[in-house]
Amino acid sequence: MLEIVFAVGFASVIIYLILFFRFARRFPSRYPELWRSLDCPETFGLRGQSTYLAVVLGLERKAPPQALTQVRREMLVIRVLLGLTLAAFVLTAFMTG
DSSP states (O other): OHHHHHHHHHHHHHHHHHHHHHHHHHHHHHOHHHHHHTTOOOSSSHHHHHHHHHHHHTOOTTSOGGGOOTTHHHHHHHHHHHHHHHHHHHHHHHHHO
8 A cells, every 4th residue: 555655746846846847847828928027937946936836826926827828738737747746655654553
């Protein structure tokens, strides 16, 4: 059982990373005005990753989720994968004591 939970957790992390970096790469070309209003965050830097994560989670006030119609599905999938990853690793932590 523990191996299955670990496998689900790691698979969702890998899929999350692929989708997140894809989202971060496509965001500047789809929303150039929003990208500039966010101070042009870089994709691989720590500040850029935290900014894009705030955008995905809907916490960034400069980029409301209603304005991001073209990437709404991607944002939903990333949120689901984050939840699944968190649940898998919390379950693993409780199972291992």
